Amino acid sequence: MATRTEQAARTALAAAIGTEHLRDAGQADTVGGVQPRWVASVDGTEQTAAAMRVAAEHGLRVTARGAGSKIDWGGTVEAVDLVLDLSRASEICEHAAGDLVLRARAGTSLAEVQRVAAEAGQQLSIDQPFPEATVGGVIATGTTGPGRHLFGAVRDLLIGITVVRADGVVTTSGGKVVKNVAGYDLGKLYTGSYGTLGVITEAIFRLHPLAAEHRWVAVTLSDPGAAGEAVHTVRSSQAMPTAVETDRAEPDGPITVCAHLEGRPQATHRRARELAERLDATVGVSGEVLDAAPPWWGRYPFGNAWGTGLRLGAEPAAIGSLLAGVQQAADHRDLPLAVRGSAGLGVLHAGVPDSADPAAVADLVRELRAVTTEYGGHAVVLRAPEAVRATVDPWGPIAEGELTLMHRTKDQFDPEHRLSPGRFVGGI
């Protein structure tokens, strides 16, 4: 039976955004296994603000959702009263092609952004393994792909942002010009904050021209040390790679190191040939020049609904050692682990299938934390089946001084801890 308080909250929400946009949450609406109470579908900043004001008044805990492709990433939320579904907030508000700038609502899919940008021969240089992923979700999780090597990460391409605060107040930072140092750059703070500081409703990105020609140069090696050497060869060359990726489907399997080059017709092919020769000289295996990306390119070795997915970081020069450490950790536990990622930057993703023993996976995470820490990095569990989530802190340790500042930041933005409480580092 509904209590008066529940009734009041629901009525106020319906009044704020329209009855037709509010419904009771179902099984499919769980957030990392946690059942929310209601789902409010909003079409943009105004409706989000209206819903958030009601949420503030009634003390509702809120999780924002785009396409839901990463809704179960991060820590398990303590509770969710309201899922704020932004998938109706799908619109490219402005594409200033001459200025290489695009403004979109948070629920717009990256695929749609790319489609519109491509019409003008442009791209948003954020690769997404899940094409349905939305602008808001991509910012909130800070996910990007191979092209990050040259173009930077999400935070480097985001130039303006509109966020509705926990108290329902609409705020912006940045703007629609690429070069801008007026005020604090809150876009960086919101990027990768997993919706714990506010609800992102609109974003402005810098675009890049689409290149005329693309080549991939791949070498396949058996040994992590040689793979590390190949990565180093590409990075230290003047070939100006767009991306330097690696892929290893099984713990002891062959390792592919693949560089992406892009640019003008002919010139790119010539650069690719030169790089292939250079690889031959340093690792003794001639690089193969490909016209298309290998099939694994830009994908995670886990799915949006299956597997344990990890993000491993290490200083870039340690990539060979990291690959070796990962291999050892998987072998010890006889786990079928795949790794893939931006080797040139020191970022790898690892995937273990759902069938793996949860205790062994949790144990693997602990060992990978030790390995990555040695190389100045970290091991984060992005997504995992509930049995794994229950036994391991997805984020791992964070130095005390920095964590204190993070807690204070959270307290400033969301003093009542109503935005996805528990989902972020240190229980934030």
Place this chain on the structure above:
Amino acid sequence: MVANGEQSSTLHALIRRFRDALAPDAVITDPQQLRTYECDGLANHRVVPAVVVLPEDAEQVRSVVRACAEYGIPFVARGSGTGLSGGALPHADGVLVVTSRMRRILEVDIANERAVVEPGVINLDVTRAATPYGYYFAPDPSSQQVCSVGGNVAENSGGAHCLKYGFTANHILAMEVVTPDGELVELGGRAPDAPGYDLLGAFIGSEGTLGVATRITVRLLRSPESVRTLLAGFPSTDEAGAAVSAIIADGVTPAAIEMMDALSIEAAEQAVHCGYPEGAGAVLVVELDGPAAEVDHTFAEVQRHCGEHGAFEVRVAADEAERALIWKGRKSAFAAVGRISRDYIVQDGVIPRTALPEVLARISALSAESGVRVANVFHAGDGNLHPLVLFDGDHPGAAERAEEVSGAILDLCLEHGGSITGEHGVGADKVRYMGRMFTSDDLDTMQRVRCSFDPENRCNPGKVFPTPRLCGEAPGPRRGVHPLTEAGLADQF
């Protein structure tokens, strides 16, 4: 506020603490010497600080900041003092923490393409240390021979080459900072994507209001295989602007595209005899870099675009000396304007690049109406304008008229969806314009970050924000029973 006598006794106690912690000559109280720190590159704002300290390492910075925290005294960090917005303007009752004795390059780690430096290290010295290995530090403000990396971080400085390579924020990997309460904290890490909020990103560009950076890890880039530079003379800025648009529309991202108008060319010519094309109403400096195969191809296209859009002369730098000469005119432009005008304001605003022709026309109309001359130098690729507003301070009312024109130019930038600053920062100078670009809610939200670092508003107070936000007690997590739980409708999962 403390009474005067009390204040000076507090100050004395503070100075004693400094003398205990720092080298004898590192605590400056002599009024004559203090005066040398009264302003940064923006000389029309002047405040003599109560005391200046010259710490040698992070520990010393920490003891200074700790003591300030204990006594409730404000402090301001200063690097080389080249800032153009009064960011390092001292506080009359406060401490100026100068990093000029923190100039060690601690590590050049080529395998990881990075360097670790102290905050007082001069920007160009980072590149100098990396050059032997074929690497460089990308942010290249025109002041790079003198400005500090700490200042670059605080201002998120750009440079001619940030069109392609981004700003300081894109080149900082990690930082050790002393927070306003005197804690030594690491932001970022040796690997990318350190879990947690991107406090490193928030700190960069915060203009010294969140703490003092004491060690900075910067990204080094591999030097390009080929660099090609040209200078093109156009009848007017209209044609030059059209050429820029054509180049960008062709999918070219030059390392730099800089534009100067007739008045700034005249000034540069007088100052450094750069030999720019005679009679030019505008010049473009275009630089491409990257793999030779790409650059050669693209360079030819850039030349073609310049020709098609009315360039009457295109000069290609044949060697490093010619390249340096082309850049000399551009890089000396601010100082050169001193040759044609006793006084001038260096403005820094941004517009969407496509609005360039219209905004330039409006600036020239403003100039004609007011009789105030404006020389234009700008990073044309990203719409970052540096109008130099000329005046003669001896003429009554001239400075005020120049201020008015300068302010009107910022309004023009905002009207076109731009920004009041592209690289020089808000500092003390543009505080009054912040409310034109952002709502009070926006500013309040930004200050929530300041409150989490500096709740007492002692770290470079009065900069960036027009009105300080009272931070109050940071409320902790909701204690007690959640209303929904109380109502029996939600369990605590």
